[in-house]
Amino acid sequence: MSEKELTTRQNLRFDELWAYDPAPESPDYVKIEEQYNLFIDGKFQEPASGRYFETINPANEKLLSRVARADKSDLDKAVAAARKAYEGVWSKMPAKERGKYIYRIARLLQERAREFAILESMDTGKPIRESRDVDIPIVIAHFFYYAGWADKLKYAFPGVDPRPLGVAGQIIPWNFPLLMAAWKIAPALATGNTVVIKPASSTPLTLLRLGELIRDAGLPDGVVNIVTGPGEIGNAIANHPGIDKIAFTGSTEIGRTIQEASLRTGKKYTLELGGKAANIVFDDAPVEEAVEGIVNGIFFNQGHVCCAGSRLLVQEGVADELVHKLKMRMETLILGDPLDKNTDIGAINSKGQLDSILGYLTDGVESGLQIYQTKCQLPEKGFWCPPTLVENVSQAHRIVQEEVFGPVLTIQTFRTPEEAVSLANNTPYGLSGGIWTDKGSKIFKVGKGIRAGVIWANTFNKFDPTSPFGGYKESGMGREGGIHGLLPYLEISQ
Helix, strand or coil: CCHHHHHHHHHCCHHHHCCCCCCECCHHHCCCCCEECEEECCEEECCCCCCEEEEECCCCCCEEEEEECCCHHHHHHHHHHHHHHHHHHHCCCCHHHHHHHHHHHHHHHHHCHHHHHHHHHHHHCCCHHHHHHHHHHHHHHHHHHHHHHCCCHHHHCCCCEEEECCEEEEECCCCCHHHHHHHHHHHHHHCCCEEEEECCCCCCHHHHHHHHHHHHCCCCCCCEEECCCCHHHHHHHHHCCCCCEEEEECCHHHHHHHHHHHHHHCCEEEEECCCCCEEEECCCCCHHHHHHHHHHHHHHHHHCCCCCCCEEEEEHHHHHHHHHHHHHHHCCCCECCCCECCCCECCCCCHHHHHHHHHHHHHHHHCCCEEEECCCCCCCCCCCCCCEEEECCCCCCHHHHCCCCCCEEEEEEECCHHHHHHHHHCCCEECEEEEECCCHHHHHHHHHHCCCCEEEECCCCCCCCCCCECCEECCEECCECCHHHCHHHEEEEC
C-alpha cells in the first residue's frame, strides 16, 4: 500500500472502512401482554381506579403495553398484604427455607435470562449486549449471593441479635430497572422482611415479569408486592405509616423529599442518588486502556448511570494524545437499534430526558464551550443523542457541576495530583471516581483523597454483589451490596 493510500485510509471514518451486518435479537422471543395489573398478595389485580398508563419503546416510540395506575387504596392493600405475610409467614419461616426461595428465584432467572434481557432493552432503550452480558447476570448474582446469607446473619453480625424490620418500601429508577430491584429485593427477603416495590413509570415491564416469576417460584403470597404508577405513589410509600424501611434510588431532589418524610415518620432509609464522577488520567497511565475505560465509564447505558465517569480529568502532558485517541475511538461506536447485538449506544430513555440533555448542550454552546459529537446517523424515530465531548469547560459551568445523565463527557486538564483531587471533590456529589496510572502508591494516595463511595483503579463501572455501593454528600447515604447491604434491613440489639 502506497503512502498516499495509507494516509487516505487513516483519514476514513470507521464506518467508511467496513460495516457490520445486522445481528438482531428477535423481539418475538418475548410475549408482552397488552395490559398489566398490580401484583398484590401473590396475584395480579386490577387497580381500584380502573386507570392505566402506556409504556413505549424509546427506540421507535411504539406502544409496548398498558400498565395499571395504582392509587392510595391500592398501596394500602399492598402494605396490608406485606404486613400479613411478614407476621404470619415470612418472619417465622426458618432462615434456611427463606434462602431456598431466593435461590429458586435466581435459578428461574437463569433459565429465563434471554427473555428478561430482551424485555429490558425494549423497555429502557439500552443495547442488548449490556442487558444480556451485564444487567441480567448481575441480577442473578445478587439473588444467589443473598440467598446464601439468609441463614448466616449471626455470622455477618456476631455478638448481636439481628432481626428484620418488617415491611420495606422500595422505589427504583428507570436506568437499571431489574438490577435496582434485585439490589433491594434480595437483601430485604434474606433478612426476613417483606416488600412493597414501585418501578419507574417509564420502565415497569421487567419488574412485572419478575412478579410472574416470583409467583411461579411459589413464594408465599404477599412477600413481594409490586405497585405501578406515577411519582405520587412513591411519595405515598415514603409517608405510609405501615412501612418500616425505605430504599430509594433516583434523583437527589426526590431523595431529599424522601429523607424528610423518613425522618418525620421515624423510618430507616437508604438513598442512592445522583453523581458527577471524575475519571482521572495521569500521564503515566496506559493511554489505550484508559480510552477504553473512559468510553465504558460514560457511554455505557447512554450515560444513564449515576456513577458514570462524566468528568474527564487529564494530566496536561498526555491530554492532547488522549483526547485525539478518544475521539477516534468514539467514531467507532455504533448507535442504533438496541436489539442489534452490534449496537454500542442505544436510545435515550424518554423524550423528557433527551430534552434535558439537549438543554445542557444548548446552554454549553451559548456559554462558548466546544462541543464534539460523533458523525453517526440518528434514526428518524425514537430518542437519540450521539456520544458527546465538551471541551474548554471551567469548574463553574453547569455542565461540570450538575448531573446530565446522558452520553456527555466534559474534559478538563490538571498538572499535579493535588489539583486533580481538588477538582474531583469540587462538586456537590460523591458517589464514585476513577484513577488511571501505573503507580500503585499514586492510586492509594489519590484514592484516599477523593470523597466518594466507590473508587475504581484502572477500570470503571465494575460491579459485584459482594462489594458495597453508595455515596456521600448529595449522592445519598447508606450502602447496598455485600454484608453492608444487609444492615439497613435489620434491627440490631445485644
